[in-house]
Amino acid sequence: MHIVIMGCGRVGSTLAHILEDKGHSVAIIDQSPEAFRRLRGGFKGRRVNGFGFDRDVLVDAGIEQASAFVAVSSGDNSNIISARVARETFGVENVVARIYDPRRAEVYQRLGIPTVATVRWTADQMLRRLLPEGPAPLWRDPTGEVVLAEVQIDPKWVGAKVSVLEDAAKTRVTFLNRMGEALVPDPDTVIQDGDVVHVMAAAGEMERINDAVSQRPEEKAE
Template identity: 50%
Template sequence: MHAVIAGCGRVGSQLATELAASGNDVVVIDKDRRAFRRLPDDFAGRPLHGIVFDRATLEEAGIRQAQAFVAVTSGDNSNVVAARSARDHYGVEHVVARIYDPTRAAIYERLGITTVASAQWTVEEVLRALLPAEDRIGGSLGPGPGDVVLLTLAVPHGVRGAPVSALTVAGESVLAAVTREGRTAVPVAAGLLESGDRVHLAVKRDGVDAVRARVAALAVEA
């Protein structure tokens, strides 16, 4: 997924880091170059200096190819203008805006822009709005961004009887639970996975891509 994030403050920088770490193509925009200091040294995305609602800046950020746009600057006006441009002019599928004024928030919800009030705004809230439930990082363990993330993935079509042990790798990932037909349970050692299951794993942050590949490979091995 190509995601453009407008604003590299506390939430914007954390969101950019989370999305980039999970394998997404991320560009984060801010008018203040100093804001990019919040990004980690190993940030896999691209910081872009510019005005978040300026169309030339948005074009440079790859807005035409974006599947997601998040406006998280400190100002309602900037967030509204940027979000409406992403939604109405560029047709971005998933648009989320931080709106402090609840009256404005209600209006833009009716226009198809997901809004989150300041008091509710967390990285997890944004990820829930952007990513499908069957393939997303749902949080992290440890201080700051955390070295271990909680990852939910869908078992691909065609899998029948894959051992749950295939998804637990010492030092990299642990399968914590499996959701099947609306019920979630801790798997037993001899448990088997089926197509349509959702697996919930604790994963070392730098091992997310490897775990995604391992789940996808279950279909090949079936």
Template identity: 60%
Template sequence: MDIAGSAGDDGAVHIVIMGCGRVGAGLAKDLVRRGHSVSIIDVDADAFRRLGDDFSGTTVKGVGFDQQVLRDAGIESADGFAAVSNGDNSNIIAARVVREVFDIPNVVARIYDPGRAQIYERLGIPTVPTVRWTSDQILRRLLPEGSEPVWRDPTGSVKLMQVHCDPRWVGRSIATMESAAGCRVPFVRRVGSAFVPDRSTKFQDGDLIYVAIAKDRVSEVESVLGDAPPPA
């Protein structure tokens, strides 16, 4: 089985998806179109028909929180994992296995019950309630670089983007992150709620960071925040 490792020189990453329903299949095809490596897991082999005959990713039949099934999907060299099956319990179990057993920090789970989302985000697992689910949202969470902006001004010169931050930034202040990356962080999402940080706010595990940047600095900012912080 030929499964890509971590991001290469062209920015391609390997993503593992659990659940080949409408959302999972759409996400898998979108990632492949963008040039990324994808493995998708489902207990029902017939579900893979949603991918079409031209799907170039890998399909794996099995339970998405089974460790051997995850290994068959290339989780040990994955850059991100999305649990998008039709069951909240399965999604959160799989997400926790991937984070805690395989040490993959870039994980997101689809949640049908919004009331559970805050509980799961306290465990450091970003969630998206199904009523707000779009492929763009999951792509912004999974892809460390080149993700779609949340907002851009009409001229296209300024963007508001969610960026992937290396876990080693945990405990550093937002002011330190702004200074290192040369950008502004207008708001942070934490445990399902958004707030405007002040200079003393510290980055916590599971936080989603949004930055306002000029379009020509996207790669630079993502590179700085996606790597380890400078020595304190």
């Protein structure tokens, strides 16, 4: 399929190379001709100089045949305007925009445009490494209200059913990582030594959930 990328920075150029390696046709837009130097010599996609929200520039990039549009320039406003033009003017259904200001994420979500909040995601990844004993967000929805997180369980939970852990923590176990492989558990799945437990819940509930699963089962029963 054909994919148009707006922004030939580190992220945009990396995406362009990965997508091309996967067999997709790619056009990449940037207002600075110097930015295209980040593309490898053998890059076969289109290089289009201009603004990603300019309709003529988008047409030149093949937006009318595009299956997806990605806005990853350094400007939040440019990204969201370009994404809206791609969706509302040219009817591209698969549109994603990067933003730096997570406070805008909810607004963009209401417009129906998925966003990646770079600063919040990076901060979460840093926290996972700095504070490995706490709730570790792996994913956060654009509004920041819902997270998928790894939680640290007390070793005494080994041998207990997932349903018992869920009842104690008042949450749903989304998946287990068992010996490097993801496992979607059913209520009768028994927790094994080495399992890494992941839950999805409201962000404000994560501290309570982590406290619940970090205690031994018998402590919760009292």
